[in-house]
Amino acid sequence: MPSPAEFAKSTSRANGSELVRFEKVTKRYGDVTVLDELDFSVSTGKHVTLIGPSGSGKTTILRLLMTLVRPDEGTIRVDGDYLTHEERGGRLIKAGEKHVREVRKKIGMVFQQFNLFPNMRVLRNVMEAPVHVLGLPKDEAEQRARELIELVGLTEHLDKYPTQLSGGQQQRVAIARALAMRPQVLLLDEVTSALDPELVQGVLDVLRDIAHSTDITMLVVTHEMSFARDISDAVLMFDKGKIVESGPPDKIFSEPEHQRTRDFLSTVL
Amino acid sequence: MNWDWSVVDEFMPRFWDGVGVTLRALLFGSLIAFALGLVWAMAQRSGHRWVRWPVNAVTEFIRDTPLLVQLFFLYYVLPEWGPSMSALTTGIVGLGLHYSTYTAEVYRAGIGGVPAGQWEAATALSLPRSRTWIAVILPQAIRRVVPALGNYVISMLKDSPMIAVIGALDMFGQAEGYSNETFTAEAYTVVGIAFLVIAYPASLLIRYLERRLALTR
Numbered sequence: 001m002p003s004p005a006e007f008a009k010s011t012s013r014a015n016g017s018e019l020v021r022f023e024k025v026t027k028r029y030g031d032v033t034v035l036d037e038l039d040f041s042v043s044t045g046k047h048v049t050l051i052g053p054s055g056s057g058k059t060t061i062l063r064l065l066m067t068l069v070r071p072d073e074g075t076i077r078v079d080g081d082y083l084t085h086e087e088r089g090g091r092l093i094k095a096g097e098k099h100v101r102e103v104r105k106k107i108g109m110v111f112q113q114f115n116l117f118p119n120m121r122v123l124r125n126v127m128e129a130p131v132h133v134l135g136l137p138k139d140e141a142e143q144r145a146r147e148l149i150e151l152v153g154l155t156e157h158l159d160k161y162p163t164q165l166s167g168g169q170q171q172r173v174a175i176a177r178a179l180a181m182r183p184q185v186l187l188l189d190e191v192t193s194a195l196d197p198e199l200v201q202g203v204l205d206v207l208r209d210i211a212h213s214t215d216i217t218m219l220v221v222t223h224e225m226s227f228a229r230d231i232s233d234a235v236l237m238f239d240k241g242k243i244v245e246s247g248p249p250d251k252i253f254s255e256p257e258h259q260r261t262r263d264f265l266s267t268v269l
Numbered sequence: 270m271n272w273d274w275s276v277v278d279e280f281m282p283r284f285w286d287g288v289g290v291t292l293r294a295l296l297f298g299s300l301i302a303f304a305l306g307l308v309w310a311m312a313q314r315s316g317h318r319w320v321r322w323p324v325n326a327v328t329e330f331i332r333d334t335p336l337l338v339q340l341f342f343l344y345y346v347l348p349e350w351g352p353s354m355s356a357l358t359t360g361i362v363g364l365g366l367h368y369s370t371y372t373a374e375v376y377r378a379g380i381g382g383v384p385a386g387q388w389e390a391a392t393a394l395s396l397p398r399s400r401t402w403i404a405v406i407l408p409q410a411i412r413r414v415v416p417a418l419g420n421y422v423i424s425m426l427k428d429s430p431m432i433a434v435i436g437a438l439d440m441f442g443q444a445e446g447y448s449n450e451t452f453t454a455e456a457y458t459v460v461g462i463a464f465l466v467i468a469y470p471a472s473l474l475i476r477y478l479e480r481r482l483a484l485t486r
Contacts, residue, residue, distance in 0.1 A: 066389075066392065068389050068392060070392075101395050101397075103397050104392075104395050107393075108393065108394075109288070109393040111386060111389065111390065111393075113384075113386050115384075115386035115387060115389060115390035117390070117404075117405050118409065119386065119405070119408040119412075120404075120408055128394070128396070128404065129394035129395065129396060131402045132396060132397070132404070133394060133395045133396060133397070160313050177394070178394075178426065181394060181395070197441070
């Protein structure tokens with residue numbers, strides 16, 4: 001089995017350079033402003049956890065990065081490239097589908113509801129995108145998929161359909177599926193929220209292993225505060241579409257500066 | 270009224286010709302309805318207004334006008350500008366086209382029933398749109414709608430005698446012709462039973478499929 005680090009192959013990126021950058025990003029749904037001129041950036045290889053009450057805009061940030069929703073204003077850059085814009089003759093215009101697709105390949109996402117393809121067996125779920133997006137030969141994609149499925153501890157379930165697996169197992173397949181694209185950034189959207197309590201630990205263990213042994217960049221939205229503390233390099237506290245405070249996990253969790261953060265933590269810890 | 274078996278006997282050769290026409294109309298009409306309905310349904314999900322709008326207009330128009338009128342139009346009016354087709358071919362096209370607007374609604378419901386998370390997962394993996402349709406959405410959508418499509422096949426069977434009005438002699442057309450020539454009525458009864466003999470097993474099969482598909486998901 002190859003080392004997990006190979007899965008996050010990241011072509012000798014210099015650690016510390018900016019991988020994700022939000023600039024004055026605003027997102028509204030109707031009259032509600034979910035994100036309000038948000039600025040922040042994540043450096044290569046860092047694990048950043050977004051916390052805050054529901055409706056504070058955390059999940060919207062992940063969905064914007066995954067291009068599931070488009071910003072109303074502002075720009076997002078990934079690895080230097082604009083995500084939803086293109087530069088043409090020095091001006092910034094709305095990006096075409098092809099450009100978005102290219103930049104998006106650098107990003108992978110794991111969803112709260114797993115969203116595995118129920119009509120495909122586990123192995124094919126993981127192989128699908130490497131074959132049809134990256135254009136890998138079948139045998140190479142299959143080998144990559146088998147290795148990842150082994151990494152998440154599901155080798156004996158390769159030939160099962162998702163519905164034959166527990167929620168925790170399905171989520172581990174979803175993690176393998178996202179990693180199979182070798183993204184530079186992995187987005188985790190409340191990945192344990194839909195799981196029965198006894199299944200949460202298995203999923204967190206897999207993620208912890210990936211976080212500690214690879215140099216993949218992570219953006220994490222979670223209510224599992226001990227997990228956040230364990231894997232994060234930084235924690236961003238959100239409220240009403242703005243960052244209230246940010247810092248290393250020890251500081252945010254032990255000695256938060258803002259009352260808003262203290263209130264929030266007292267409800268989840 | 271007296272039932273005369275010799276009349277039934279005499280009708281049989283024409284009856285079998287009619288059965289052949291009915292089954293061909295049903296088979297090819299269904300294939301057109303299944304394929305074209307899917308095209309309509311996918312076009313209605315297109316991101317381009319200039320694709321959605323005309324498709325909506327055309328399907329709405331076809332759905333809201335009688336099959337009988339459409340058959341007359343295809344057979345007597347269309348050849349004025351375009352190619353003329355045989356009566357049976359016209360009947361098949363008419364049935365298929367008419368029912369495609371209903372199967373389109375069925376597919377649309379099936380496609381709409383696929384959770385948004387499936388589209389999102391496909392986007393997150395950057396799957397091309399064509400691949401998303403073929404490998405992710407349609408296999409899940411079609412599975413849900415097989416029984417509903419089957420019901421339209423039975424409806425189409427029951428509408429198939431209409432093609433007799435343009436001279437495609439299905440079971441009913443043959444019965445009508447024979448009965449008018451001989452001043453008898455037995456042939457109608459034979460054809461009525463024949464419809465039941467085809468439709469009833471078909472509806473049992475649909476119910477079976479419905480149960481099986483429900484069990485495995």
